Amino acid sequence: MNIVVLVKQVPDTYSERKLRSSDGLLDRDATDAVLDEINERAVEAALQLKEANDGSAVTVLTMGPDRATDAIRKALSMGADKAVHLTDEALAGTDAVGTAKALTTAIGTVGRVDLVIAGNEASDGRGGAMAAMVADLLGLPALTHAREISVEGSVVKVRRETDDGVTHLSAELPAVVSVSEKINEPRYPSFKGIMAAKKKPVATLSLADAGVDPAVVGLANALSTVTSASPKPPKSAGEKVTDEGDGGAKIAAFLVAQKLI
Amino acid sequence: MAEVLVLVDHLDGEIKKATYELLTAARALGEPSAVVVGAVGTAGKLAEGLTAHGAEKIYVAETDSSDFLTPEVSVLASLVEGNSPAAVLIGVSADGKEIAGRLAVRTNSAWLNDVVAVTAGCVTHSVFGGAFTAEAKARTEHPVITMRPGSVEIEAAAGAGTEETIEVPAPAGRSATVTSRKPTTGGDRPELTEASVVVSGGRGVGSAEDFHVVEGLADSLGAAVGASRAAVDSGYYPHQFQVGQTGKTVSPQLYIALGISGAIQHRAGMQTSKTIVAVNKDPEAPIFEIADFGVVGDLFMVTPQLKDEIVERDG
Numbered sequence: 001m002n003i004v005v006l007v008k009q010v011p012d013t014y015s016e017r018k019l020r021s022s023d024g025l026l027d028r029d030a031t032d033a034v035l036d037e038i039n040e041r042a043v044e045a046a047l048q049l050k051e052a053n054d055g056s057a058v059t060v061l062t063m064g065p066d067r068a069t070d071a072i073r074k075a076l077s078m079g080a081d082k083a084v085h086l087t088d089e090a091l092a093g094t095d096a097v098g099t100a101k102a103l104t105t106a107i108g109t110v111g112r113v114d115l116v117i118a119g120n121e122a123s124d125g126r127g128g129a130m131a132a133m134v135a136d137l138l139g140l141p142a143l144t145h146a147r148e149i150s151v152e153g154s155v156v157k158v159r160r161e162t163d164d165g166v167t168h169l170s171a172e173l174p175a176v177v178s179v180s181e182k183i184n185e186p187r188y189p190s191f192k193g194i195m196a197a198k199k200k201p202v203a204t205l206s207l208a209d210a211g212v213d214p215a216v217v218g219l220a221n222a223l224s225t226v227t228s229a230s231p232k233p234p235k236s237a238g239e240k241v242t243d244e245g246d247g248g249a250k251i252a253a254f255l256v257a258q259k260l261i
Numbered sequence: 262m263a264e265v266l267v268l269v270d271h272l273d274g275e276i277k278k279a280t281y282e283l284l285t286a287a288r289a290l291g292e293p294s295a296v297v298v299g300a301v302g303t304a305g306k307l308a309e310g311l312t313a314h315g316a317e318k319i320y321v322a323e324t325d326s327s328d329f330l331t332p333e334v335s336v337l338a339s340l341v342e343g344n345s346p347a348a349v350l351i352g353v354s355a356d357g358k359e360i361a362g363r364l365a366v367r368t369n370s371a372w373l374n375d376v377v378a379v380t381a382g383c384v385t386h387s388v389f390g391g392a393f394t395a396e397a398k399a400r401t402e403h404p405v406i407t408m409r410p411g412s413v414e415i416e417a418a419a420g421a422g423t424e425e426t427i428e429v430p431a432p433a434g435r436s437a438t439v440t441s442r443k444p445t446t447g448g449d450r451p452e453l454t455e456a457s458v459v460v461s462g463g464r465g466v467g468s469a470e471d472f473h474v475v476e477g478l479a480d481s482l483g484a485a486v487g488a489s490r491a492a493v494d495s496g497y498y499p500h501q502f503q504v505g506q507t508g509k510t511v512s513p514q515l516y517i518a519l520g521i522s523g524a525i526q527h528r529a530g531m532q533t534s535k536t537i538v539a540v541n542k543d544p545e546a547p548i549f550e551i552a553d554f555g556v557v558g559d560l561f562m563v564t565p566q567l568k569d570e571i572v573e574r575d576g
Binding site: 013014015016017019037095097100101123126128129130132133135138139140143144145157158162163164165167170171175181182222224225226228229230232234235236237238239240242243245246247248250252254255256258260261 | 363388397434436533552565566
């Protein structure tokens with residue numbers, strides 16, 4: 001089975017994230033960049049399927065600036081076999097629709113693909129639809145928010161869990177799956193894995209190398225535009241008291257004064 | 262006036278509140294047309310509510326197909342191509358965002374996601390848990406706009422509610438098949454993102470068992486229960502209740518933080534709450550920087566006393 005895992009480097013959610021006032025886009029230089037946690041789970045899911053199906057290969061695919069190689073290395077050190085890094089200055093500012101188109105074209109460079117696995121929602125954009133958008137462009141079934149995945153023969157089955165409930169989905173391969181936070185606990189790269197990752201092939205592709213139409217990507221071709229972005233004035237601290245056995249009563253008095261109870 | 266498509270979110274013959282919010286918001290852009298996609302016999306139960314909230318037209322696409330979300334995408338795509346509406350409005354949810362993203366790639370439309378307000382030609386986003394406000398506009402016709410539930414005050418308005426039956430187009434590609442479905446049944450507490458009061462516990466709660474202190478206060482206030490990432494990661498409370506940068510964003514009238522230090526990870530999910538009350542042992546905890554009222558103390562001493570005061574007042 002040939003599996004492609006879509007990964008993304010995102011600002012660390014333990015740091016404070018900012019929008020650039022100049023163009024309203026995410027300021028990626030203001031924060032540390034890490035492999036998005038949900039992607040580690042996607043890689044783990046792919047590795048588990050690989051281990052259960054002899055002769056499988058896992059390819060990691062990312063789109064992003066040069067420093068996204070760190071995210072690729074992390075995935076390779078976990079055990080993925082090879083990587084494709086779509087990187088081009090012309091990609092900066094690409095919107096979700098353009099990203100879906102570029103990723104779809106890049107998936108085409110990998111060869112025969114049975115399964116595409118992605119995280120259900122990146123922690124920066126929070127779009128939560130990239131896997132489904134790529135599936136739609138590929139004409140493939142989208143099995144999203146998977147808490148469990150199983151592949152039997154040519155059929156993939158997923159237990160989909162969202163806030164709205166549980167749905168069981170099934171589809172013939174090839175297909176696209178997105179995984180939820182609950183699917184697994186990703187493995188830590190071993191020392192051996194980290195050393196081996198350095199020798200694994202990484203194909204670095206420009207738009208032209210991958211055959212991505214430059215008219216669908218970049219800020220200038222985004223289908224929407226941010227007209228203004230401004231930080232909200234920070235909330236200021238109110239009253240602070242030390243509990244002297246009456247802390248609960250003091251909160252109650254505050255809530256009464258605010259007409260909240 | 263231009264037509265605005267509103268995808269109706271419904272379950273067991275009931276219209277979700279978010280749909281009424283969309284029908285209200287749609288009136289700022291044009292004439293709302295409700296789009297009902299569902300099993301045969303669905304639309305009859307929904308027509309009255311949609312008409313009472315301003316739907317001029319109701320497109321009815323009933324199908325017993327078990328294709329997963331593809332019928333919704335195909336129906337909306339054919340209406341976009343045939344009618345060129347001013348916009349398509351969909352509620353933010355796992356399904357809603359997936360339908361919206363697919364519709365945007367299929368119709369080459371701008372997708373404006375997680376919008377909190379719409380006017381003709383402009384939408385407002387609240388980003389990073391309200392730390393930033395951004396305005397954006399579409400560069401294409403018929404933008405797909407997903408709106409965050411709870412951002413619009415519902416206003417009833419009589420619409421014509423003219424029903425029009427439409428065929429579900431044949432799927433463009435292959436689709437996943439739904440083999441079974443079990444919707445979440447609401448518990449006794451309000452939905453976290455919709456609640457007007459939220460009581461959250463953090464690492465300071467110390468254990469899963471002790472979370473009943475948080476729940477007890479929440480129940481005395483009719484509040485939803487939330488948890489910080491530290492509490493969730495420690496296994497004290499389930500992940501779906503996590504408030505913060507990697508969890509839910511809430512903006513209630515009152516947010517009570519118990520044993521939560523207030524790292525940016527958490528603040529990003531609750532800092533737009535109208536009033537914030539915090540209880541923490543550590544006087545230096547960053548949560549106090551944004552709290553309207555803070556108590557430095559042991560949550561296990563303060564919380565039961567607060568609960569008793571509230572119960573007594575209700576008494």
